[in-house]
């Protein structure tokens with residue numbers, strides 16, 4: 001009897017350990033910014049994976065069997081919606097558990113239509129306006145609470161603390177960006193990601209090269225943008241870190257109009273800018289630096 005005891009104790013410990021880890025809700029998000037939101041709300045009670053790795057371009061990314069395995073073990077699956085991550089839905093259909101909860105955080109928000117292009121969805125980058133991020137966080141908090149009512153107070157407390165930080169961020173951005181005079185508040189960029197930022201913080205998205213980064217710009221697109229930049233006082237062009245092949249178009253444009261290239265984060269976090277709060281602060285400072293005076 002004495003000799004079997006250590007084995008039993010070990011077994012009991014293993015069962016205990018597995019039930020503790022099983023208590024962590026498994027959350028899967030389509031991209032890194034939603035992963036940050038889910039981690040902010042879920043804290044130690046969740047394990048969150050992003051299907052699109054940080055730094056990749058969500059517009060051209062495609063899922064592999066590795067992502068299907070992540071979806072298969074998820075309790076909660078979080079999509080952005082608005083046409084941004086439609087590939088998720090067939091992945092969910094094929095791989096997700098029947099009892100997994102799937103939410104679309106932009107549902108209920110009104111989309112701004114593209115100025116041009118053939119994309120019928122409108123701009124899906126809702127999160128670049130902080131009040132929309134607060135809306136996302138509320139949806140994530142509700143979903144986590146529904147899945148784990150025992151942790152309701154924990155999730156709601158964390159969501160409230162994070163919401164306070166976002167409200168403060170929004171106020172700070174409004175103040176900082178008001179340093180830029182009205183006639184300089186013009187964004188020229190690669191893809192149409194900034195219409196909600198423009199709407200919230202009083203900018204005009206004068207032009208973007210492509211409506212969807214799937215497409216390469218045409219010579220006509222480039223000519224139109226060159227013309228426009230020649231007429232602006234700052235000739236600042238904003239690129240985004242996840243845009244690989246698109247950068248060369250912007251570089252040749254900048255050279256042609258003797259303009260300057262700046263980086264704005266839109267679709268992905270990175271090792272250097274690893275949270276939404278950092279991303280929005282960085283973007284704000286960049287806009288002020290590029291367009292002030």
Ligand SMILES: [Zn+2]
Nearest residue numbers: 059193266267
């Ligand atoms: Zn995008």
